[in-house]
Amino acid sequence: MALEIGLRASTWGYLFVWPNFVLEARRVLAEQDRGRYVHDDRLGYVPRPGHAEPGLTIEADGRRRTGDAAGGPPILAVGDSFTFGAEVEDGQTWPALLQQITGRRVLNGGVSGYGFDQIVLRAEALAAKDRPAAIVAAFIADDIRRTEMRRLWSADKPYFVLEDGRLALRGVPVPPRADPRTTLSFWQATLGYSYLFDFVLRRLDLLHDWFGDHVRVQAPGSGEALSCLLAGRLAALQKSAGVPVLVVAEYDPVVWDDPAFAAEQRRMTGGLLACAAKDGLATLDTFDALAATGRPRGLYVTWHMSEAGNRLVAGLIAAKLDAMLAEKPR
Template sequence: MNTPDAQRPRSELLRRTVLVLVSVVIGLGLIEIGVRASSWTWLFAWPNYVLDARKVLAERDDGRSVHDDRLGYRPRPGYAAPGITIDGDGLRSTGAAPAGDKPPILAVGDSFTFGEEVGNTESWPADLQRITGRRVLNGGVSGYGFDQIVLRAEALAPLHRPGAIVVAFIADDIRRTEMRRMWSADKPYFDLEGDGLGLRNAPVPPRAPAETTLTFWQRTLGYSYAFDFLMRRLDLLHDWFGDHIRVHPAGLGERISCKLTARLAGLEKSSGAPVLLVAAYDPVVWDDPRFAAEQRRLTEGLLDCARRNGLATLDTYDAQAATPRPRDLYVLWHMNAAGNALMARLIAGALGDKGN
């Protein structure tokens, strides 16, 4: 039987715990008000920052992209914005088509191929067109994983009958093959299936409404300007604002991507167009040696798989490293006109007379 003396320590512990929790809540509240007051504007507006960010992304993507049952999404035919023109086939403009009857070169890849942060004629496919004098079809799509890039090549090659196919990637595209959703957009993915691959999440469902994608913490802490401020300073917004769903453990994407090079070899055989696999690099490679070492390992592994499957490859690292300041080849995240011009020269040299 509990005596009053035995109950007293418990009630005292409960009282102290409540006081601590109340103090913490009041302290956090004062920090929130203080940080908001420093900007003044946010003192009177209390949105959910995560939800707002995802809505803005959805509106942007819905404007320039259309849903695709097999790829997840692709550029919207006929879309136009300052510096960006998408033709009726969903390909980014590379400028006026050169004269001649040689078959075109098909370029596929992610945002580095599409040419984010530069105009139509400053992407590397546009530069490649000027160098070779052959029509180059820019089939790059921002945000694609290596799985989507391969599927895009398989979809475009029969339609355009290219004389050569250039498949470009960065190391992060390998990681993206481990995901079912990237940047709030569902995507296809592959499972290892025996000695091959099995396509999953196809047909790909449409984009989920932003309101349905928030976790408990994003629904609550998403309203905190102080927390948003902290995440920005720590450069952690990628995972906080990003709506990503992983289906494979980290590292499995390397095996999946390796097997996808066998599909590219099959495409080379069925289309008769030689395939060139090109490794590009994001700017952090030139800022962080540890990050660079891992990106190089991933890149070299995929290129080695491609060579074992009989594909031609090109690693642009050494050529970039040989420039006075490799970081000067970028705008913010993607290559600038000079960087894309270098890429085009390297690709033109690697292609040689292939596909004529």
């Protein structure tokens, strides 16, 4: 208690105000997400049509703006925040840059925070509406882990389980976001009031899991088998829609900072790409091209790709699509 009071006195601001830091963080996240997203019974949440803020525009169809382009069947891009284009403006996302490079209309169906399961479900939903010429499904290795959860960052989501070796969808209709006050564990409801505890975790860079509201429903590591089967759903979509599907692996910046982390991420990524290729999908691993720049860490803003990084990725995808669109899907 002496350390707690002493630390609060040193900052003065929290000496007479004692909020629950976990609850406050979740309230801020909920308020932010309430503006950007709307609830979706099948996917959990999707971008709010018509939402706009500086540098970010969601069109009336719920996709992020990519700019004007020629008509004809579009290219549909789905993925997580790397596809959506977190930390960059509308024209700096890789779907927008892909549109500039190819001259084809590109629809940005990426959604921040999605797992690979949600990415596949969104591809299925949008393909039926958009009748695209091709589908690009991008992911990072953490999206594989996200398939093991039924709640991520305070938002409930759909998830899959295995029944007789086959995927079975669960958690739908997805319930609306819970009141942050109901999501605190015993320790978060008690130690969450401690500025000292918050201070220590902040210095150790451990606030992500402390503040985050995640609920696991599958054993750690099971997401790899689930994602492999989900690649099969993309292959089925390729066949039923009659359009080629390209699966693209992207990488978060920690890969370039931590060799052990990089090895594990590449192992997971390689496994999913191998499953996709086995199912007859085209694949693209961006790792070597990023590494070849000699300064891959400089291609990120903080956590996500900068315009330069997105332009490199868009160029790689454009080259791959050129060959794919010259052929019929397998």
